[in-house]
Amino acid sequence: MPHHPLTLGITGHRPNRLAFNRLSDLAGDVGDLLDRLRDFAPPGNSLTLVSSLAEGADRIAASAALARLVALVCPLPFPIDEYCRDFADAASVAEFHSLLARAREVVILPGRRDGTATAYALAGGWMLDHVGLLIAIWDGGASAGAGGTRDLIGQALARGIPVIWLHATEEFPPRLLRPQVGVSCNEGENLDNSTLRLLLASWTALTDDGGQDAAF
Numbered sequence: 598m599p600h601h602p603l604t605l606g607i608t609g610h611r612p613n614r615l616a617f618n619r620l621s622d623l624a625g626d627v628g629d630l631l632d633r634l635r636d637f638a639p640p641g642n643s644l645t646l647v648s649s650l651a652e653g654a655d656r657i658a659a660s661a662a663l664a665r666l667v668a669l670v671c672p673l674p675f676p677i678d679e680y681c682r683d684f685a686d687a688a689s690v691a692e693f694h695s696l697l698a699r700a701r702e703v704v705i706l707p708g709r710r711d712g713t714a715t716a717y718a719l720a721g722g723w724m725l726d727h728v729g730l731l732i733a734i735w736d737g738g739a740s741a742g743a744g745g746t747r748d749l750i751g752q753a754l755a756r757g758i759p760v761i762w763l764h765a766t767e768e769f770p771p772r773l774l775r776p777q778v779g780v781s782c783n784e785g786e787n788l789d790n791s792t793l794r795l796l797l798a799s800w801t802a803l804t805d806d807g808g809q810d811a812a813f
Contacts, residue, residue: 602668603638603800604645606724608749609654609734609765612685616766620657623734626763628661630732630771635665637794639801645670647724650696652689654734654746654765659696669700672723674708674716718744725749729800731758733774736765750774759796761788 609615615623635644646662647670648655662669673680677697681690697703706723708716721744725731731753733746740747753760760774762785772785773792786792 602645603634603642603730603797604647604670604728605634605730605732606647606728606753607655607658607732607734608721608724608746609658609732609763610736610746611651611653614736614738614765615653615734619766619768622768623654623763623765624657624661626771627658627732627734628665630761630763631661631665631667633790633793634797635667637790637797639797642801643668645701647672647728649673649720649724650693652684656692656696657734658732663696663699669696670702670704670727671697671700672704672706672720674706674713674720675710676705679708679710714743718748720744721749721752725753725756725758729758730796731760732763733760734763734765736767760785 631644631646638644644662645668646658648659648662650656650659650671650673659669659671675683681693684690684693704723706716706719708719731750733750735746735750738747740751742748750760750762754774754776757776759776762772762774763769771788773788773796774785
């Protein structure tokens with residue numbers, strides 16, 4: 598039986614835009630979604646998660662993936678020591694190294710400190726180049742700029758990549774945002790099991806045909 602990896606990405610907020618009382622729920626929501634994706638994927642398909650391991654949503658998803666033996670690929674905007682300067686404290690740096698050590702692949706991108714926003718946008722673009730589905734832990738608000746959560750959601754939809762939206766601050770069922778012509782974002786639809794099965798069927802049909810994993 599041929600083997601096809603199904604590669605998904607994560608975008609989402611840093612801790613300052615995540616509700617503290619939602620962190621455990623968000624970890625459970627991501628884990629439940631990964632379980633459903635794995636359970637509903639046709640035989641011979643495995644999951645890979647692309648995460649830059651920024652504080653907050655990136656690490657929530659990476660931890661959930663590793664707990665389920667989902668392969669982890671980490672595009673970093675800067676060399677490792679330089680990237681660690683962006684983290685809050687020693688505990689955060691230690692968490693980063695612990696997750697990074699378990700990654701299947703680490704890609705260090707040529708980011709520069711005189712263009713920090715550009716470096717983060719480049720990492721987000723690299724992720725979108727390599728995924729067929731994006732998980733977004735988003736509060737529904739405006740983007741902080743290029744490479745931010747809302748910006749990457751819009752870029753993904755413009756590329757034809759569906760987005761699964763997990764609300765960052767409210768108890769809100771997962772929503773599927775489908776690409777629509779001329780629409781950079783939309784309210785989406787409930788992600789019930791039937792919808793998820795159809796989504797996976799479209800995704801795996803493309804990979805079976807040798808199509809790029811980054812589009813449906």
